[in-house]
Amino acid sequence: MSLVALSRKKSPWLLHFETGGCNGCAIEVWACLTPVYDVERFGMVNTGNPKHADVLIVTGCVNARSGRVLRNLYSQMPEPKVVIAVGVCACTGGIFHDSYNLAPGADRAIPVDIYIPNCAARPEAIIDSVLHAVDLLEEKGRSYDARRS
Amino acid sequence: MGCACGDRPTSLDVGGSAVSVTAGFWLMVLGIVVAPLVGGLLTGLERKVIARFQGRQGPPLVQAFYDLIKLWQKQPRAVNRIQVVYAYAHLFFMIVSLLALLLGQDLLMILFIFSFASVALILGGLSVDSPYSRIGSQREIVQLLVYEPILILMVIAFYKVTGSFMARAAWGLGQPLIYQIPLVLVAFLSVFIIKLRKSPFDLATQLHEPHQELVKGIITEYSGPHLALIELASWYEMVFLLGLVALFWSTSWIGALILAAVFFSLLTLIDNVTPRATYAWMVKFVWKVGLGLAVVNVTCLYLG
Ligand code: SF4
Numbered sequence: 001m002s003l004v005a006l007s008r009k010k011s012p013w014l015l016h017f018e019t020g021g022c023n024g025c026a027i028e029v030w031a032c033l034t035p036v037y038d039v040e041r042f043g044m045v046n047t048g049n050p051k052h053a054d055v056l057i058v059t060g061c062v063n064a065r066s067g068r069v070l071r072n073l074y075s076q077m078p079e080p081k082v083v084i085a086v087g088v089c090a091c092t093g094g095i096f097h098d099s100y101n102l103a104p105g106a107d108r109a110i111p112v113d114i115y116i117p118n119c120a121a122r123p124e125a126i127i128d129s130v131l132h133a134v135d136l137l138e139e140k141g142r143s144y145d146a147r148r149s
Numbered sequence: 150m151g152c153a154c155g156d157r158p159t160s161l162d163v164g165g166s167a168v169s170v171t172a173g174f175w176l177m178v179l180g181i182v183v184a185p186l187v188g189g190l191l192t193g194l195e196r197k198v199i200a201r202f203q204g205r206q207g208p209p210l211v212q213a214f215y216d217l218i219k220l221w222q223k224q225p226r227a228v229n230r231i232q233v234v235y236a237y238a239h240l241f242f243m244i245v246s247l248l249a250l251l252l253g254q255d256l257l258m259i260l261f262i263f264s265f266a267s268v269a270l271i272l273g274g275l276s277v278d279s280p281y282s283r284i285g286s287q288r289e290i291v292q293l294l295v296y297e298p299i300l301i302l303m304v305i306a307f308y309k310v311t312g313s314f315m316a317r318a319a320w321g322l323g324q325p326l327i328y329q330i331p332l333v334l335v336a337f338l339s340v341f342i343i344k345l346r347k348s349p350f351d352l353a354t355q356l357h358e359p360h361q362e363l364v365k366g367i368i369t370e371y372s373g374p375h376l377a378l379i380e381l382a383s384w385y386e387m388v389f390l391l392g393l394v395a396l397f398w399s400t401s402w403i404g405a406l407i408l409a410a411v412f413f414s415l416l417t418l419i420d421n422v423t424p425r426a427t428y429a430w431m432v433k434f435v436w437k438v439g440l441g442l443a444v445v446n447v448t449c450l451y452l453g
Pocket of ligand 1: 021022023024025026059060061086087088089090094095118119120121
């Protein structure tokens, strides 16, 4: 594996956006950063800044207002980037699916690569999804390089 | 303060001799190639130590290099062109100040170049519309204001002891500078913490920490390769500041290394046990304690 590919895999910087669920999944995302799960050992850093992020983690159900913000954040992230929908709310709308103001899933607002349909998603599942995301990141990175050259 | 400088020569160019052309060439190679490797490893080590402090395993030691290469390969997306120019200027002046120190050049000039590196970062932060970036830049300006007098006093104390502004004058000293200007070294610790953006003075930005009240402060609007430039500059900066520390024990390699190691450990320790200060507290504290110590030391030098 080339050094670039290795680096892409070893350094996924996260951006977490809570679009407005019950916050259960958001808490689980934060739990990943605690000493118990310690995602920093995989090189993950919670950046809180779309311009620095590689992986966008969406939790909660998307409505008209938060969808606008979500699209904005997504468009500010530089290529290559991966989106993970964490929790059944972000995947399909979950228990709120028939609410009048909701989009059934974050993929109505932005392209989503990985889904974790749990309510609430366990930290193990979140870490697992990010480790899948780094492979995808590397793949997208290669196609991005090909497009660029 | 016994005066070891009774028979101090008056010429500006005293102490250690100027480096030869070949030695200069190798020193420059060392500065440009080896310094970032050391800086990157130290950054990795620091993150590892912080993780261990918190009972975590932490990232691998070479994590900083992974981050840099990844950032370099990301899509370049600048808000405006001038922002990119300032990122390059920041890196360039940081490298030049490190090289000038390695070659034992004029300390006043080195400080001037070093400040220009900071100013380039500030201008880059101010060149965009983001309020986070602008507040971060304003905090960086306050920090510049706070530590600059201490650095100037350090150079004055250096001149008083060695009789020269040239950094290489320190190499020819009989006894380490730390014996005569210990308080200046203590004051320099605050500059060290401010410049490396560690708690309690991590006001303007922090590269690897999840503080988000200003998003990422001064570097909010930098992304991809341009952020990589700033990250790389921060490695050179760390080596440059450790070099300034080593100047205080320039008579032996071991002493210099020990002093640098002590400063690095203190930096990590203080970073972990202190909460972040407000900028007003920082101004008060650093000017009262840091500047106070430096002034006392310089006054003693003049009286002694
Ligand atoms: S998926 Fe469940 S836990 Fe997560 S935000 Fe929705 S309702 Fe809350």
